[in-house]
Amino acid sequence: MTTPTKVALLGSFLCFASAAGSAGGAEPATEEMRSLDEQVQEIKTDVLGIAAELNRLEEKLLYPSNTHLAVFVSIAEGETFRLDSMQINIDGQLATHYLYAFKELEALQHGGVQRVYTGNLPTGGHQIEVSINGKTTSGDDFNSTETFSFDKGIEPKLLGIALNGPKAIDLGEW
Amino acid sequence: MRVQTLWLSLVFGTSAVAAEPPAGDEPVARDWYFGESLYYAQQGHFFEALERLDAELGQHRAVDEPALDSLYWSLRDAEFSVGDFELNYRMHHRAGRAITAVLEGAVDEVVRNDAAYRLARIHFQKGQLEDALYALDRITGEVPEDIGDDIEFLRANIYTGLGRHAEAAEVLKQLQSAESLKGFAAYNLGIALLEDNRREDALEQLDRAGQIASDDEAVLAIRDKSNFVLGTLLVEAERFDQAKQYFDRVRLEGPFSTSALLASGWAATASDDYGRAVVPWTLLAERASTDASVQEAMLALPFAYGKLEVHGRAALLYAKALDSFGHEIERLDESLTSIRDGKFLKVLVREEVRQDKDWVIRLRSLPESPETYYLMELLASHDFQTALQNYLDLEDLRRKLASWVVSFDAFDDMIGLRRQYYEPQLPGLDAEFRELDSRMRLRLEQHELLEKRLQSLLVAPRPEFLATADERLTAARLAELEAALEGASGETADALRQRIARLRGALTFTLRTEYHERLDVFARHLRELGQSIEVLEAEHVEFVRTRQAAVHSFEGYDTPIGRLRTHVAESLGKVNLLMARQGRVLELVAIDELVARRDRLETYRDQARYALADSYDRATEARAAAETASLQTAGETP
Numbered sequence: 001m002t003t004p005t006k007v008a009l010l011g012s013f014l015c016f017a018s019a020a021g022s023a024g025g026a027e028p029a030t031e032e033m034r035s036l037d038e039q040v041q042e043i044k045t046d047v048l049g050i051a052a053e054l055n056r057l058e059e060k061l062l063y064p065s066n067t068h069l070a071v072f073v074s075i076a077e078g079e080t081f082r083l084d085s086m087q088i089n090i091d092g093q094l095a096t097h098y099l100y101a102f103k104e105l106e107a108l109q110h111g112g113v114q115r116v117y118t119g120n121l122p123t124g125g126h127q128i129e130v131s132i133n134g135k136t137t138s139g140d141d142f143n144s145t146e147t148f149s150f151d152k153g154i155e156p157k158l159l160g161i162a163l164n165g166p167k168a169i170d171l172g173e174w
Numbered sequence: 175m176r177v178q179t180l181w182l183s184l185v186f187g188t189s190a191v192a193a194e195p196p197a198g199d200e201p202v203a204r205d206w207y208f209g210e211s212l213y214y215a216q217q218g219h220f221f222e223a224l225e226r227l228d229a230e231l232g233q234h235r236a237v238d239e240p241a242l243d244s245l246y247w248s249l250r251d252a253e254f255s256v257g258d259f260e261l262n263y264r265m266h267h268r269a270g271r272a273i274t275a276v277l278e279g280a281v282d283e284v285v286r287n288d289a290a291y292r293l294a295r296i297h298f299q300k301g302q303l304e305d306a307l308y309a310l311d312r313i314t315g316e317v318p319e320d321i322g323d324d325i326e327f328l329r330a331n332i333y334t335g336l337g338r339h340a341e342a343a344e345v346l347k348q349l350q351s352a353e354s355l356k357g358f359a360a361y362n363l364g365i366a367l368l369e370d371n372r373r374e375d376a377l378e379q380l381d382r383a384g385q386i387a388s389d390d391e392a393v394l395a396i397r398d399k400s401n402f403v404l405g406t407l408l409v410e411a412e413r414f415d416q417a418k419q420y421f422d423r424v425r426l427e428g429p430f431s432t433s434a435l436l437a438s439g440w441a442a443t444a445s446d447d448y449g450r451a452v453v454p455w456t457l458l459a460e461r462a463s464t465d466a467s468v469q470e471a472m473l474a475l476p477f478a479y480g481k482l483e484v485h486g487r488a489a490l491l492y493a494k495a496l497d498s499f500g501h502e503i504e505r506l507d508e509s510l511t512s513i514r515d516g517k518f519l520k521v522l523v524r525e526e527v528r529q530d531k532d533w534v535i536r537l538r539s540l541p542e543s544p545e546t547y548y549l550m551e552l553l554a555s556h557d558f559q560t561a562l563q564n565y566l567d568l569e570d571l572r573r574k575l576a577s578w579v580v581s582f583d584a585f586d587d588m589i590g591l592r593r594q595y596y597e598p599q600l601p602g603l604d605a606e607f608r609e610l611d612s613r614m615r616l617r618l619e620q621h622e623l624l625e626k627r628l629q630s631l632l633v634a635p636r637p638e639f640l641a642t643a644d645e646r647l648t649a650a651r652l653a654e655l656e657a658a659l660e661g662a663s664g665e666t667a668d669a670l671r672q673r674i675a676r677l678r679g680a681l682t683f684t685l686r687t688e689y690h691e692r693l694d695v696f697a698r699h700l701r702e703l704g705q706s707i708e709v710l711e712a713e714h715v716e717f718v719r720t721r722q723a724a725v726h727s728f729e730g731y732d733t734p735i736g737r738l739r740t741h742v743a744e745s746l747g748k749v750n751l752l753m754a755r756q757g758r759v760l761e762l763v764a765i766d767e768l769v770a771r772r773d774r775l776e777t778y779r780d781q782a783r784y785a786l787a788d789s790y791d792r793a794t795e796a797r798a799a800a801e802t803a804s805l806q807t808a809g810e811t812p
Binding site: 039 | 585
């Protein structure tokens with residue numbers, strides 16, 4: 001095998017061989033690690049299955065389809081402004097206020113879509129007000145607010161807030 | 175196979191990440207739920223990413239017309255992403271299934287080739303080299319432009335893994351100008367040539383790899399590695415002067431810095447040039463005292479001074495090394511005690527550590543966590559990192575499962591409250607609804623009758639159908655009067671009959687002349703009624719739905735919640751058991767490493783003690799000899 005040769009090659013030169021120390025007792029532990037790795041993969045599959053079932057149950061219980069409203073947020077490709085926070089009011093009532101961490105903002109800038117709000121709403125006409133603030137690429141502070149109307153039917157409603165720039169908030173529906 | 179994967183990571187880079195250049199384009203999401211999974215994946219939350227994407231793909235496969243589903247346009251990216259997420263979440267067993275499905279589906283050539291490459295990459299990462307090569311061999315025809323070089327680089331890596339070094343070298347030669355593989359292709363070519371027993375070619379290639387200019391940290395690291403390996407090979411060939419030049423090319427900051435400084439010193443001493451060994455070892459001896467190379471340099475530096483006959487300086491440095499080794503042995507003892515007390519595992523799951531992408535590095539600098547000082551080498555090893563990541567993943571799963579247990583209690587409370595609220599109201603509501611429902615059905619039947627009448631009037635006009643109530647009463651009264659006059663004779667009766675006939679004529683005239691106007695009004699009113707009926711029916715449907723929703727808000731949950739509760743409890747038990755076993759293995763490996771480091775330090779300390787005494791004696795002898803010589807010189811002087 002090539003591996004021992006390679007290690008020996010380095011070890012023979014460096015008089016106080018650093019590779020030799022960790023050898024004792026490592027093999028059984030490595031075997032055990034591999035066996036555990038297999039079992040960890042199995043339990044991950046199990047828990048993913050539970051999570052999926054739980055999500056379905058939670059959605060049915062907390063957000064029945066006839067009142068279900070979900071609001072998603074995305075940032076247009078190539079936009080590099082800094083989004084600090086977003087506030088969403090629905091029919092004049094605060095639905096959510098979200099502060100963005102760096103990793104979350106990066107995820108949005110790289111094509112991620114955030115489900116920022118899930119709630120319940122009766123059928124009929126409604127208004128959503130979206131306010132954002134942050135810094136432009138040139139470092140200036142900005143605040144923007146847009147209001148949109150939408151209808152909620154008896155089926156689940158999905159709204160998508162597209163931030164096409166610090167001052168360009170658009171709403172898409174599904 | 176696993177060993178070979180590890181070996182590849184050792185040969186091709188400092189870690190799996192360093193061996194592979196950065197990945198290509200990011201997937202594009204046109205489906206919000208797929209976008210949501212990317213949002214989590216971008217943040218390294220692969221469990222959540224997989225959970226959402228699995229659900230979305232499952233729903234997409236269940237729809238009747240997939241082309242109308244929003245995921246349809248991103249399906250390929252989504253299926254590829256599942257494989258990436260699974261690999262990142264270290265679920266190698268599952269990884270690749272979705273991509274295999276793409277590969278075996280009816281897709282165009284470019285997509286199939288892209289899928290084959292991704293599948294090969296997954297097999298390679300899983301250590302299934304033959305399968306990886308088989309997947310690459312399925313690539314024919316047009317290849318996506320951005321992955322052409324990556325495919326060949328992967329092919330070369332697979333060849334190397336399979337021991338087909340000559341073929342690997344041939345492939346790598348073609349990739350030397352690929353900008354995205356800068357450094358990696360050059361270094362790997364050097365290794366392939368070396369493994370193919372073309373030593374001189376390998377040395378030349380590693381020399382080229384060791385001179386690549388770049389600002390990229392990964393490329394700089396691979397350049398350092400090239401120089402370090404080249405230097406080591408030259409030492410083995412006893413070309414010490416040349417070797418030292420290459421060790422000196424390694425940057426003073428970087429993953430190979432301490433090893434290169436140490437090796438540079440040894441290369442100088444191998445050619446008996448102790449003066450040149452002092453410089454790198456002095457630099458090294460001032461660095462963090464937990465590094466194995468630094469500890470070795472602390473002993474090597476006074477050794478060099480001894481050879482240079484500077485015994486006083488050597489004695490001082492041996493004394494300093496002795497102090498340092500003693501101090502480090504104490505720290506190692508503390509670390510061992512700490513690990514045996516279970517503190518190591520507690521440190522690993524600390525939240526602030528895991529918030530940092532360089533958490534492995536941060537572990538070392540954590541206050542109050544002596545157990546991690548000496549584990550950097552161990553932490554950098556592939557198997558240990560996998561085990562560590564598994565432990566952290568298990569801790570995440572444990573937290574999730576524990577929070578779900580609490581959720582079930584909340585669900586039970588919520589369902590109980592809903593039942594309390596709705597159940598008493600439903601009988602009354604149902605009775606009221608039944609009454610309203612029967613009235614509504616009557617009106618609906620009437621509406622239907624009128625609709626039919628309108629239709630018949632449009633076909634065959636019947637003016638009397640559109641008479642007002644007064645007009646109908648008048649017509650009825652005239653009929654009564656006419657009946658009363660039946661059989662009567664005389665002028666009065668005739669006059670009355672004529673009046674009745676006139677009045678009926680006037681009535682008929684009105685009905686006939688106003689017929690169309692009345693028909694329009696009738697049709698308009700019927701339309702208005704139709705609209706009201708629609709509203710009524712919609713409200714009826716909504717009531718029925720709301721009533722159903724009310725019942726569904728508390729009925730039918732007992733079985734799924736009970737089943738989930740059992741699954742969660744079972745899984746929590748398994749996770750706890752696995753965590754205990756995984757934690758124990760980590761502790762044992764860490765203890766083994768620390769004990770080995772301690773043993774080495776003990777040896778160093780013994781050597782330092784002996785060398786200190788020896789240096790002290792030699793320094794004393796030298797001083798005595800110098801004094802004697804000085805006295806002799808003074809005695810001889812008149």
